[in-house]
Amino acid sequence: MNDTALEQDIYLFHEGNLRYSYQLLGAHRDRQNGEEGIRFGVWAPNAEQVSVVGPFNDWDGRKHRMERVNDEGLWFAFIPEVDKGMIYKYEILTPHGHLRLKADPYAFSSELRPDTASKVYPLDDYEWKDKEWMKDRQSRNIYESPISIYEVHLGSWKYIEPEVFYNFREYADMLIPYVKEMGYTHIELLPIMEHPFDRSWGYQITGYFAVTSRYGTPDDFKYFVDQCHQQGIGVILDWVPGHFCKDEHGLRRFDGEALYEYANPSKAEKTQWGTLTFDFARNEVQSFLISNAIYWLKEYHLDGLRVDAVASMLYLDFGKEDGEWELNEYGGRENLEAVSFIKKMNEAIFEEVPNCLMMAEESTSWPLVSSPTYIGGLGFNYKWNMGWMNDMLKYMETDPIHRKYHHNLITFSLFYAFSENFVLPISHDEVVHGKKSLLNKMPGDYWQKFANLRAFLAYMYAHPGKKLLFMGGEFGQFDEWKDLEDLDWELLDYDSHAATKRYMEQLHLLYREMPSLWELDHKEEGFFWIDAQNYEQSIVSFVRNGRTSQDQVIVVCNFTPEVYHDYKVGVPKQGSYKEVFSSDAEHFGGSGQINGVGLDTVPVPWQGQDQHITMTIPPLGVSFLKRTSANKEEDHEE
The missing domain is CATH 2.60.40.1180 (Golgi alpha-mannosidase II)
Structure with a gap:
């Protein structure tokens, strides 16, 4: 990178407009003074000193101190003897005189938990073979196409043994043929960014740019996406820009002060989840998050992002009691900084990746979620229809004798079905924590449970909107989702479950072959x-x-x-x-x-x-x- 380009990137980063900040910061191959090595860059404006430490210098922060290049807190270092696969952290001297070891916020790979160091992992070694898919995607009208999404948590779809998982490449060999057989158009993965705790399912992240080592390397994940595309399957990834976990090696008080999070605890604390909210007003945080979304879409050829917990970003009082939050400057409860950020983010993403899917999990009646920003919308192109989901599950759980008293639950959604571009979601959140599996929600005897399930799924696929179903629902998993175990595949040895799987295959075939079921979904x-x-x-x-x-x-x-x-x-x-x-x-x-x-x-x-x-x-x-x-x-x- 020449000096002029470097200065321009640094300027844009601090302005909140650097869409590829992961190319500026993090660990990258470089050549300086005729030597090959790794250039490290980190943002830590409150730090007194920053060093790169690892086995290459015996974790001694005196050996590779970084140089502060501006008052806004960018630090850089070049280390010749480091290459791909080496682990490292940043040793940060805080304003209070404490030394902290932090993982790299921009690292592309990390150690396998419980270890927490970052790994040097350049991204330019993989050769993609999905040119045909990527070319076709540019001209595809996603709104007038069939979209049926299989939502997957890889670690509990199939595993080797508890807490020991297959590699992304092995999942490609197993999962993709299954998804093709079932007839889905897309796979949606629960977050695969690096996270310390398995049972957070990836929603409490420490490494936003790092593919979790649970399932392999960045190249392994590229292979998974590449194979999906070559087999005609799109890939959507859950993405969590609303909050991050408090683990000591992560983003929390990164340089000794509130940096990625709000300094005001009433805005920073997500008390419901024990996490911290990003400071959406801070320019460098905007560059971090917008770059992160673009990174997953561009570097991994992903077809879209499902943005988690958008309501938690939009409302200052989300999940909080009276006295735990403060009104905005106009006396409202909206987080105006988050609203502005979301619009800016979506504008940037669609300029960089025009035909991608940006799906908001937004659980309130916020208007124009899936409308362009130039008419006042948030700028997503899809919204999860949580109202339909809640109404239909409540209706289906009702004994058929009493359903006539709740008839509006199956008809009300058509009053607003075309106000947004909707996805009809039956996600992991609806089949866990005592909510029962989709099959076991159904009333009646054994036969009626399966008949209710088939009727519900047929109505779902006939109703306007794209479709999403969590794994296990397609063959009538009886137990609710057990996140520490894999699916009950042995159920397919029983006629009713095998017939339900066959039913979903045929329902998908019908869906994909009938343009009337998707061509005018949003009209x-x-x-x-x-x-x-x-x-x-x-x-x-x-x-x-x-x-x-x-x-x-x-x-x-x-x-x-x-x-x-x-x-x-x-x-x-x-x-x-x-x-x-x-x-x-x-x-x-x-x-x-x-x-x-x-x-x-x-x-x-x-x-x-x-x-x-x-x-x-x-x-x-x-x-x-x-x-x-x-x-x-x-x-x-x-």
Whole structure:
């Protein structure tokens, strides 16, 4: 890096506008005075002295002291004898005269826990082979494409033994064929940044730029993503910019003072989680976080980030009691600095990685989360639909006898379904800490639990919005998620679980082959009710539209165990309809109450439509119907 470029990067870093600060700071191969070595850089404005220490100097801070290059606290050092794989830390002399050993905030790799040193690991040794995927991604319309996400915690998907995990390359060999077989379009990984405590699931981070050593090296993770792309699978990563853990070797009071966190404890403390909030107003922290998002998207070719706990960033009183927080300058509870940062972050990300996915886990009714910043939005392009998730799980947990009293829970989401670009999430948070597994939430006997699960999943895939399902749900895991054990794969030896897995495979096939189920996900013309009012029988019916008249599907859902023969359903077009998918088919474990012959329309108005069909409504079942032929007059008109 020449002096002019270095000065420019330093200026942008302190302005909060250096989008690639990980190229300035951290440990990088360099050549100085004819010698090959590693250049180290760190931001520690309050430090009296900073040294690089490790086995190469017997952890002696007197041997490789860093040079402070400006008043804003950037320190650099060049060490010839250090190369890839060497471990190191920064020894920091605080303003109070204490020596602290800190991991590098910009390290690309770390020691395996419980050890905490950073590792030198240049990122330019891997040769990518996903050019076709990356090229196609540039022109892909993500809004009008099928997106079905398999959410995975690698360490408990499969492991060698408790606390001993497979390598990313081994997971690639096992997980990718499974995801392809199931029919998902994307894998979403719980955070794989370096974290000290397994049971934080990666959400309490110490190394924001470091791939966790639990599963291998940065190159191993690149291989995993590369293989996903070559097999047609996108990769989304959970990302946690809202808070960080307090472990001594991490970011907390990095140079002896509050640096990455707010100095004001009422803003810094996340008492609910025992973590610290980033100081979103500090320019260098903005450069750190924005660079971190871009780093994962660019260096690892990721297709998107799911941004964790956005509400905790937006609200000063999130998870706090009265007296534990302070109003903003306008007397409100919004964290105005965080709002400004989020907008700036998203603007930067979409300029650098235009067609990526930025998905907000935002649990409140904050407006325009997935709208551009130029119209006042936060700038994400997707938002998790937590309202739909809460309503539907509450409804499905209700005994079918009482569901008629809660009918609004399955219809209310359509009042706001097009106010944001939504993902329908059934995530890890809903199947842990005593909440029961998705299957075990379902009421009824053994057969009814599986039938309820199939009906719920069919309704989910028919409802507007992209889809996300946590691992284990696809084959009906009976126990809730056990984060210290792997999934109960032995359940697939039992017919009902094997049939549920087969059901999800076929549901995904249907989903991907029917543009009406995803092409107009975010537009009102993609959906209309046929009948949303039949609360007495807990039956709803609706139409999903694609861009052409042929891409239309009628969906009929029955959330009771009653069978109804000769049931009238209004349809928008004349002709003959075929049941192309039924959650009650016998090979899925259903009762076999299917409509095996064509359903011809009767020219008598019903449910607001000009004609209707008469069909069998299966128990706890969902039917997908497509028109297969029309009368001659309509054929001529079309």
